[in-house]
Amino acid sequence: xxxxxxxxxxxxxxxxxxxxxxxxxxxxxxxxxxxxxxxxxxxxxxxxxxxxxxxxxxxxxxxxxxxxxxxxxxxxxxxxxxxxxxxxxxxxxxxxxxxxxxxxxxxxxxxxxxxxxxxxxxxxxxxxxxxxxxxxxxxxxxxxxxxxxxxxxxxxxxxxxxxxxxxxxxxxxxxxxxxxxxxxxxxxxxxxxxxxxxxxxxxxxxxxxxxxxxxxxxxxxxxxxxxxxxxxxxxxxxxxxxxxxxxxxxxxxxxxxxxxxxxxxxxxxxxxxxxxxxxxxxxxxxxxxxxxxxxxxxxxxxxxxxxxxxxxxxxxxxxxxxxxxxxxxxxxxxxxxxxxxxxxxxxxxxxxxxxxxxxxxxxxxxxxxxxxxxxxxxxxxxxxxxxxxxxxxxxxxxxxxxx
Numbered sequence: 349x350x351x352x353x354x355x356x357x358x359x360x361x362x363x364x365x366x367x368x369x370x371x372x373x374x375x376x377x378x379x380x381x382x383x384x385x386x387x388x389x390x391x392x393x394x395x396x397x398x399x400x401x402x403x404x405x406x407x408x409x410x411x412x413x414x415x416x417x418x419x420x421x422x423x424x425x426x427x428x429x430x431x432x433x434x435x436x437x438x439x440x441x442x443x444x445x446x447x448x449x450x451x452x453x454x455x456x457x458x459x460x461x462x463x464x465x466x467x468x469x470x471x472x473x474x475x476x477x478x479x480x481x482x483x484x485x486x487x488x489x490x491x492x493x494x495x496x497x498x499x500x501x502x503x504x505x506x507x508x509x510x511x512x513x514x515x516x517x518x519x520x521x522x523x524x525x526x527x528x529x530x531x532x533x534x535x536x537x538x539x540x541x542x543x544x545x546x547x548x549x550x551x552x553x554x555x556x557x558x559x560x561x562x563x564x565x566x567x568x569x570x571x572x573x574x575x576x577x578x579x580x581x582x583x584x585x586x587x588x589x590x591x592x593x594x595x596x597x598x599x600x601x602x603x604x605x606x607x608x609x610x611x612x613x614x615x616x617x618x619x620x621x622x623x624x625x626x627x628x629x630x631x632x633x634x635x636x637x638x639x640x641x642x643x644x645x646x647x648x649x650x651x652x653x654x655x656x657x658x659x660x661x662x663x664x665x666x667x668x669x670x671x672x673x674x675x676x677x678x679x680x681x682x683x684x685x686x687x688x689x690x691x692x693x694x695x696x697x698x699x700x701x702x703x704x705x706x707x708x709x710x711x712x713x714x715x716x717x718x719x720x721x722x723x724x725x726x727x728x729x730x731x732x733x734x735x736x737x738x739x740x741x742x743x744x745x746x747x748x749x750x751x
Contacts, residue, residue, distance in 0.1 A: 351383035351473075352516040355483065355505035358392035359522035360579035361425050369579060371432040373520065374478060378438060383473050385508055387483040388429060389501040390421025411456040415485070415495045419445075422482035422501070430480045440478040443469070445485045445493070450504070452486035452494045458635070459494040460562070461486055461503065464511040481508065499560030506563045510570045517574040518585075519559070524578035525586035526551070526558050528750040529603040534741050536751040540601065542587045547601045547693055550727045554691040555606035564588070599696035599703065600748035605737050606689045609639075610660045611719065614670060616679030619645060619652040626675040627654060634669060636662045640689070640722040640731060655720065657731060660685050687719065690740045691729040692748065698725050710747040714739050 354377065356370050370388075377384050398417050402409040426442035433440035448468060452459035469479050483501025488494050496503050502519060509517035523531070524539065526548065531537040543551075545568035552561040558576055567574055567588065577585035617623055628638055639657045658666055663683050670681055697703040707728055711718060716739065720731035732740055745751055 349381065349383050350515040351385065351512060352377055352518060353385045353387065353505050353509045353512070353514050355501055355517070355519045356386070356388045356429075356579065357501065357519075357521040358389045358394070360520050361388055361390075361429070362392035364428075366579070367425070367428050367432055370429060370520075371436060373579065374429075374433060375436060375438060378478060383514075384478050385469065385473070385512060385514065386426075386429065386478060386480045387501060387504050387508055388422060388425045388480060389483055391425055394421040394424075395498075412492050415456045416493050418495050419482065419485045419493050422484055426480040426482050430478075433478055433480075438478055439476050440480060441472065442480045443482070445482050445504075446487040446491075448481070450481075450486035450507075452488050452496070454494075455635070456492075457495055458497045459486060459488065460496070461507040464507060466511060469512070497560065497562065499557075499563070502560040502563035503566055506566045506570070506572050506574065509572050509574065510566075517572060519574055519576045520579040521558065521576060522579065523558065523576070524581050524583040525576050526556070526588075526602070528601070529741055529745055530556070530605070533605070533738060534745060536742075536745060538750065540586050541584070542589060542591055543601060544591060544695060545588060546726055547695060548588045550691070550693045550724075551602050551604050554689065554693065554727065554729060555604035556602070559588075598694070598749075599700050600692050600694035600750065601696075602693050603741055603744050603748075603750065604691045604693065605741055607734065607737070608660045609657050609687050609689050609731070610663045611655060611657055611684045611687045611731060612663070612666060613653060613655045613682045614676075614678045614680075615653050615682065616651050617654050618677045619650055623652070623676060624654065626673065627670070630669050630673060631658075631666060634665065636666055636669075640720045640729065642720050657687070657689065657720065686734045687731050688734050688737045689729050689731055690737065690744070691727050692744055693727045694748075695726050697728075704728060706747055707744065710743045711740060714743050716740050716743075 430440040430442040448465050451463040453462045454460050483504035485495050526540045527537040529537045549564040552559045573589045575585045641656045644653045716736045718730045722729040
């Protein structure tokens with residue numbers, strides 16, 4: 349019997365009617381005589397509401413209790429899905445992550461799955477049952493509930509596919525696949541039918557909200573093919589796989605943008621060996637992710653201006669850490685919240701000269717100023733003004749023949 353993991357995101361289970369629809373999708377697989385493992389997110393908006401409550405209670409809500417609280421959203425959804433399937437005549441049951449258990453390691457709110465015990469689920473499936481498993485969470489070696497970071501149900505699905513060695517893994521969401529850019533922001537975006545792990549990982553890391561980056565990395569490491577599909581339309585989705593070619597002769601696969609960036613500049617840092625490590629080590633210890641980095645040496649060679657990007661919500665925390673850092677000397681700390689990162693991604697650029705020039709020329713043609721540049725083998729990212737995101741995406745989408 350073929351088996352499949354079905355993951356449903358928050359929008360897919362965002363109302364009672366949508367949960368009824370999810371039950372219909374699950375039943376369609378079951379009627380094909382397939383073994384089905386379901387993993388679900390919390391109903392859309394639930395996690396944000398729970399986070400809001402913690403902030404109303406404390407500026408430093410306990411990390412362990414934070415995860416216990418956030419894990420309740422998935423518990424409610426899984427019970428509702430299981431209840432609906434039972435109503436339709438199927439044998440179904442909700443399973444909390446600790447009941448399997450799903451073992452995790454790492455810090456609260458960003459743990460990683462290290463082991464999944466399969467026995468109870470396999471036994472239940474052999475009896476014809478449909479397990480509905482809470483996504484986004486697990487249990488650590490201290491028997492405390494942990495969560496896998498926002499979007500962590502994606503990682504739960506990929507790891508369930510790995511441990512149960514399923515024939516397929518289908519990720520159901522509110523879009524019918526991965527697009528060349530966000531179709532809500534650019535009407536000429538088109539669906540990608542097949543995309544490589546590396547390209548999908550870059551797109552997810554650089555702003556595409558379809559998949560959690562960690563889950564794509566897990567899929568690549570374990571060679572798990574998966575598809576992204578719509579819960580609301582019966583359309584073929586996007587296959588994420590090891591295959592590198594997406595379109596014939598297509599150099600750039602997709603364009604992403606982010607809106608929650610801030611550009612931080614530490615002015616007049618005393619230039620000496622180890623200063624960059626002294627700046628970034630405490631940020632890392634405080635779970636602040638630093639992205640684009642630029643260092644400008646002064647003419648006298650004694651000072652440097654250090655510029656980098658972080659998430660906007662981390663600015664105040666970063667400022668406090670930098671100003672309390674006794675290991676560095678600087679003249680001024682500044683930041684700009686009105687910036688966005690726009691990126692082009694594609695494995696084709698590895699062997700194609702002139703991509704950097706074409707990107708910069710296209711942006712210049714629309715008088716879009718570039719503040720910071722970051723590159724890798726398969727992506728180029730630039731930092732620009734918030735006001736110019738749509739214009740930048742549109743001109744780059746056209747320049748690289750994605751319209």
